[in-house]
Amino acid sequence: MNIKKQFLLITTILILVIGCKESTVETPTEPVTLRNVYKDAFYIGAALNRFQIDETDSIMAGIVGREFSSITAENEMKSMQIHPTKDTFNYEYPDKFVALGEKHNMFIHGHTLVWHSQLSPWIRNIEDSTEMAEALKSHITAVVSRYKGKIHSWDVVNEALNEDGTLRKSVFLEVMGEDYLPLAFKWTSEIDPDADLYYNDYNMANPEKRAGAIRLVKNIMDKGVKVDGIGMQGHWHLNTPSLEEIEKSIVDYASLGVKVAITELDISVLPNPRDLVGADIGQNFDNSELLNPYTKGLPDSIQVKLANRYTDIFKIFLKHKDKISRVTFWGVNDGQSWLNGFPVRGRTNHPLLFDRELKPKSAYDSIIALKQRDDKQSN
Numbered sequence: 299m300n301i302k303k304q305f306l307l308i309t310t311i312l313i314l315v316i317g318c319k320e321s322t323v324e325t326p327t328e329p330v331t332l333r334n335v336y337k338d339a340f341y342i343g344a345a346l347n348r349f350q351i352d353e354t355d356s357i358m359a360g361i362v363g364r365e366f367s368s369i370t371a372e373n374e375m376k377s378m379q380i381h382p383t384k385d386t387f388n389y390e391y392p393d394k395f396v397a398l399g400e401k402h403n404m405f406i407h408g409h410t411l412v413w414h415s416q417l418s419p420w421i422r423n424i425e426d427s428t429e430m431a432e433a434l435k436s437h438i439t440a441v442v443s444r445y446k447g448k449i450h451s452w453d454v455v456n457e458a459l460n461e462d463g464t465l466r467k468s469v470f471l472e473v474m475g476e477d478y479l480p481l482a483f484k485w486t487s488e489i490d491p492d493a494d495l496y497y498n499d500y501n502m503a504n505p506e507k508r509a510g511a512i513r514l515v516k517n518i519m520d521k522g523v524k525v526d527g528i529g530m531q532g533h534w535h536l537n538t539p540s541l542e543e544i545e546k547s548i549v550d551y552a553s554l555g556v557k558v559a560i561t562e563l564d565i566s567v568l569p570n571p572r573d574l575v576g577a578d579i580g581q582n583f584d585n586s587e588l589l590n591p592y593t594k595g596l597p598d599s600i601q602v603k604l605a606n607r608y609t610d611i612f613k614i615f616l617k618h619k620d621k622i623s624r625v626t627f628w629g630v631n632d633g634q635s636w637l638n639g640f641p642v643r644g645r646t647n648h649p650l651l652f653d654r655e656l657k658p659k660s661a662y663d664s665i666i667a668l669k670q671r672d673d674k675q676s677n
């Protein structure tokens with residue numbers, strides 16, 4: 299090799315070495331995902347069904363792992379599923395769900411310990427107050443101790459209120475009286491003192507129900523029993539509830555000294571039969587074209603409305619990020635949303651951030667862009 303060639307070779311090697319060095323010192327930029335972009339604000343969660351817990355679809359599994367920092371089991375931890383008879387427990391899916399959350403280093407939320415719906419028949423049929431207390435205590439003890447230290451927060455009681463803020467006449471209230479509320483929280487905190495314990499309900503932005511929820515939580519606290527948080531389910535619509543009521547609720551709940559979580563967020567774009575609001579899963583209506591207008595996809599104008607609605611709501615969440623612990627979507631993509639079956643069976647709803655092809659919708663882009671703008675302004 300002549301001198302000229304040697305010189306060329308050495309220079310090339312030097313350039314390569316310096317180039318490599320420089321690229322390794324560069325700070326790696328995090329991928330732009332919901333989870334990463336919102337990490338300094340609150341957890342961003344998703345409810346998972348069996349199919350998603352199994353990671354059957356690799357694209358879906360990729361989305362879950364990349365985009366979300368928290369998960370909730372959509373159905374697998376409800377008493378009917380996890381504790382179907384007095385002496386039988388189905389832990390297969392709850393265990394897989396927890397393992398998935400641990401694999402992705404997620405905040406794992408437990409849903410739900412005491413709920414009148416999807417309730418095990420063996421509990422529903424109890425008529426004696428001592429027997430009911432024993433049943434609830436044994437259910438809570440078994441499930442909470444199995445996941446102690448692994449499940450980070452629990453919906454201890456779900457949907458105990460009527461729309462006017464009075465207590466729902468559930469089997470628990472009928473058989474045990476109001477005591478079931480503080481007792482459920484007390485038993486849960488005794489088993490896992492480190493888990494955050496929530497009261498969770500729908501229509502929590504409605505003034506009468508809000509007042510009822512505040513009374514309910516105060517009554518529990520007055521008995522010296524801890525409540526760590528209030529969950530607003532967030533099954534909302536394009537125009538209701540108003541942004542003012544959403545904001546007022548977050549502020550009023552937080553003033554009790556508890557965390558606020560948005561636990562089941564989805565925004566229905568479909569007409570609401572008989573002005574049905576909320577999520578009482580006991581209701582169902584017949585399907586019709588009028589009620590199911592977007593079977594061939596969401597028109598651009600509605601896609602924009604949905605993106606704007608999500609943006610407006612997230613502006614409030616960001617403004618109150620000091621009060622909000624977690625915002626969880628009730629599902630990952632439109633195709634598997636429960637709102638295709640509720641309150642009218644067989645509809646095509648479009649309430650989430652990912653569409654039927656698992657592509658992010660403009661609502662997704664808007665929420666990301668909102669946080670990035672917010673970060674720039676505060677820098």
Ligand code: XIL
Nearest residue numbers: 372373409456500531562577579636
């Ligand atoms: C829903 C699930 O999404 C459906 O798959 C199931 O058939 C019925 O329950 N409030 C709650 C959730 O607290 O558990 C409900 O989930 C939706 C309303």
